[in-house]
Amino acid sequence: MNFKEQIKQGIPAVLPSAKPYPVAANRAPKRKDILSTDEKQLAVRNALRYFPKVWHQELAIEFAQELIDFGRIYMYRFKPNYVLKARSLVDYPAKCKQAAAIMLMVDNNLDPAIAQHPEELITYGGNGAVFQNWAQYLLAMKYLSEMENDQTLHIYSGHPMGLFPSSEEAPRVVVTNGMMIPNYSKPDDWEKFNALGVSQYGQMTAGSFMYIGPQGIVHGTTITVMNAFRKVLNKGESAKGKIFLTAGLGGMSGAQPKAGNIAQCITVCAELNAHAATKRHQQGWVDELIDDMDVLIKRVKVAQAKQEVVSIAYIGNIVNVWESFYEQDIYIHLGSDQTSLHNPWSGGYYPIDMSYEESNRLIGEQPEVFKSKVQATLIRHAEAINKHTALGTYFFDYGNAFLLEASKAGADVMAKNSIDFKYPSYVQDILGPMCFDYGFGPFRWVCTSGKSEDLDKTDDIAAQVLKTLMQDAPEEIQQQMQDNITWIEEAKQNKLVVGSQARILYADAQGRMEIAKAFNDAIHAGEIGPVVLGRDHHDVSGTDSPFRETSNIYDGSRFTADMAIHNVIGDSFRGATWVSIHNGGGVGWGEVINGGFGMLLDGSAACERRLKSMLLFDVNNGIARRSWARNEEADFAIKREMARTPKLKVTLANRVEEHIIDKLSF
Numbered sequence: 290m291n292f293k294e295q296i297k298q299g300i301p302a303v304l305p306s307a308k309p310y311p312v313a314a315n316r317a318p319k320r321k322d323i324l325s326t327d328e329k330q331l332a333v334r335n336a337l338r339y340f341p342k343v344w345h346q347e348l349a350i351e352f353a354q355e356l357i358d359f360g361r362i363y364m365y366r367f368k369p370n371y372v373l374k375a376r377s378l379v380d381y382p383a384k385c386k387q388a389a390a391i392m393l394m395v396d397n398n399l400d401p402a403i404a405q406h407p408e409e410l411i412t413y414g415g416n417g418a419v420f421q422n423w424a425q426y427l428l429a430m431k432y433l434s435e436m437e438n439d440q441t442l443h444i445y446s447g448h449p450m451g452l453f454p455s456s457e458e459a460p461r462v463v464v465t466n467g468m469m470i471p472n473y474s475k476p477d478d479w480e481k482f483n484a485l486g487v488s489q490y491g492q493m494t495a496g497s498f499m500y501i502g503p504q505g506i507v508h509g510t511t512i513t514v515m516n517a518f519r520k521v522l523n524k525g526e527s528a529k530g531k532i533f534l535t536a537g538l539g540g541m542s543g544a545q546p547k548a549g550n551i552a553q554c555i556t557v558c559a560e561l562n563a564h565a566a567t568k569r570h571q572q573g574w575v576d577e578l579i580d581d582m583d584v585l586i587k588r589v590k591v592a593q594a595k596q597e598v599v600s601i602a603y604i605g606n607i608v609n610v611w612e613s614f615y616e617q618d619i620y621i622h623l624g625s626d627q628t629s630l631h632n633p634w635s636g637g638y639y640p641i642d643m644s645y646e647e648s649n650r651l652i653g654e655q656p657e658v659f660k661s662k663v664q665a666t667l668i669r670h671a672e673a674i675n676k677h678t679a680l681g682t683y684f685f686d687y688g689n690a691f692l693l694e695a696s697k698a699g700a701d702v703m704a705k706n707s708i709d710f711k712y713p714s715y716v717q718d719i720l721g722p723m724c725f726d727y728g729f730g731p732f733r734w735v736c737t738s739g740k741s742e743d744l745d746k747t748d749d750i751a752a753q754v755l756k757t758l759m760q761d762a763p764e765e766i767q768q769q770m771q772d773n774i775t776w777i778e779e780a781k782q783n784k785l786v787v788g789s790q791a792r793i794l795y796a797d798a799q800g801r802m803e804i805a806k807a808f809n810d811a812i813h814a815g816e817i818g819p820v821v822l823g824r825d826h827h828d829v830s831g832t833d834s835p836f837r838e839t840s841n842i843y844d845g846s847r848f849t850a851d852m853a854i855h856n857v858i859g860d861s862f863r864g865a866t867w868v869s870i871h872n873g874g875g876v877g878w879g880e881v882i883n884g885g886f887g888m889l890l891d892g893s894a895a896c897e898r899r900l901k902s903m904l905l906f907d908v909n910n911g912i913a914r915r916s917w918a919r920n921e922e923a924d925f926a927i928k929r930e931m932a933r934t935p936k937l938k939v940t941l942a943n944r945v946e947e948h949i950i951d952k953l954s955f
């Protein structure tokens with residue numbers, strides 16, 4: 290059977306034989322053994338729903354074994370034999386282009402060049418799943434191949450519930466991931482309901498098929514590090530010879546040294562897993578590898594003296610670096626952390642004085658001991674950071690739940706009011722006021738022809754649009770526009786493409802709409818093939834996350850999730866090709882609600898209408914909320930948008946004089 294025939298078939302008619310696990314694959318960690326015997330039976334019963342009765346005897350034994358061995362039922366033998374990668378749009382068997390575009394994006398998220406644990410359908414972040422098992426993948430792709438442009442596929446946490454009649458204007462796919470009744474949204478609930486096969490952790494872009502490899506995170510990290518240095522340096526002062534100390538060289542954290550190099554500083558990045566550090570070194574994402582603290586200290590002092598731009602991976606625990614640099618009087622300008630503390634108990638964060646291998650053994654054998662070691666390390670970690678910040682280091686939480694987990698462990702990270710943290714999150718200080726409140730966020734696109742020439746043309750179009758807009762842009766957003774023009778002009782030479790022909794940049798509502806319209810015009814003129822638009826959920830409006838995306842909301846509403854829900858509903862009836870809403874992502878299950886969209890541009894007039902309507906709402910929904918929260922930058926941005934768009938009428942906040950509030954007695 291060829292590729293198209295296999296897709297159209299869905300679950301194969303003949304039972305495929307069991308497969309050995311591929312030797313070179315990076316396997317997902319064994320998950321917690323959390324189900325009771327009755328629940329394990331239920332998990333197998335649930336899994337067998339996908340298959341004809343005649344296979345049940347054989348598959349029941351195999352699936353029970355997968356549950357014992359890995360804590361999940363992945364249905365390995367149903368993984369298709371064809372190569373999983375984004376093909377050209379025309380290679381997919383589909384009755385409508387929109388469905389083919391979604392198939393392309395699904396396959397891109399399972400491409401072994403992109404996905405962290407491709408055999409377990411995990412794209413990134415250790416648990417960010419596209420589907421829970423291979424049967425769901427096969428069925429979803431079959432439905433997409435049959436879909437006509439007046440049908441919608443509803444996907445519940447990876448499970449394709451079915452194709453429902455809708456209309457041409459409706460989204461082709463609606464995805465929900467990990468939506469739980471709020472009282473059942475603790476981390477162990479994820480373990481349990483995911484093991485039962487009824488829920489999944491979609492992270493932010495894995496479960497919405499919008500992950501585009503490391504490029505997205507390189508861009509976001511570059512913007513963050515550059516703007517963080519702008520906060521601590523004098524105007525015009527260079528970051529050369531100044532230290533950025535952080536940890537993690539994994540899926541997304543691995544972007545830090547590359548971003549540090551683009552920002553022109555000395556990056557020291559600790560990584561306990563020697564394989565992860567070596568991989569990043571071989572890929573050219575970090576310049577030097579050092580596994581000895583004395584050598585590291587000498588090297589860093591030389592780099593400081595020579596004002597070098599260099600990135601150094603230290604193979605070891607980050608806590609040792611913070612402590613040793615303090616003893617050695619090495620001044621750190623910027624400090625952060627990107628260990629996986631959204632997932633602290635199963636390998637996201639490693640305790641001090643233990644090797645990577647010892648830690649992993651302890652997780653399986655004595656999870657409670659492991660947990661107490663992690664918490665003790667977090668306390669020590671925070672103590673060392675506090676010593677540096679007392680000297681002037683600027684430390685920010687990098688959206689990995691470091692301060693949240695450190696506070697739960699009892700570390701000294703709380704502010705005097707015992708509500709806030711001592712240190713800002715990168716959104717509170719940097720991305721929120723400098724980007725999100727103005728509407729700047731991670732806009733991305735994929736050229737569905739798969740041709741690099743198309744990507745080059747879209748780069749040129751985007752740069753041209755931004756340069757034109759910059760001519761009339763107010764002072765407040767000039768810096769962001771210039772950073773993104775520089776980024777897009779250098780993007781090709783920075784060789785950022787892995788998997789599909791994708792690009793990212795930060796743009797505001799006007800920028801996104803103008804760029805999308807210019808792409809649609811170029812498609813109409815036959816200059817490029819169709820383009821998928823999308824964005825990271827980590828954006829202005831898509832995500833409610835009190836310790837990350839909405840951490841700079843100070844009116845008490847940061848623990849609400851209305852904005853993300855309005856966003857996904859609003860996008861869905863304004864023309865998105867697919868929409869998704871997730872519990873979890875980045876900071877952890879139960880800690881965030883985030884959503885996003887995908888939109889296929891095909892060059893049509895209908896598409897132009899849809900992109901204008903949807904992108905305007907997709908960005909301004911969040912700006913309106915941020916303005917209502919009294920954020921000055923958002924107030925500026927929404928007034929500017931209302932002046933441009935007469936049909937937009939947003940409720941504006943009146944600011945009360947503080948002395949009136951101060952005089953109140955309760």
Ligand SMILES: NC(=O)c1ccc[n+]([C@@H]2O[C@H](COP(=O)([O-])OP(=O)(O)OC[C@H]3O[C@@H](n4cnc5c(N)ncnc54)[C@H](O)[C@@H]3O)[C@@H](O)[C@H]2O)c1
Nearest residue numbers: 537539540541542560561606607628629638639688689875
């Ligand atoms: N704010 C953002 O934009 C943003 C972006 C990316 C990632 N994140 C968050 O950052 C975290 C990391 O993401 P990732 O995809 O790189 O995860 P990952 O699990 O692939 O990588 C984390 C790395 O940290 C290492 N590590 C853990 N404990 C350590 C310790 N004590 N010392 C040294 N190294 C240690 C691990 O070995 C691992 O390689 C996640 O929580 C993610 O949600 C935030």
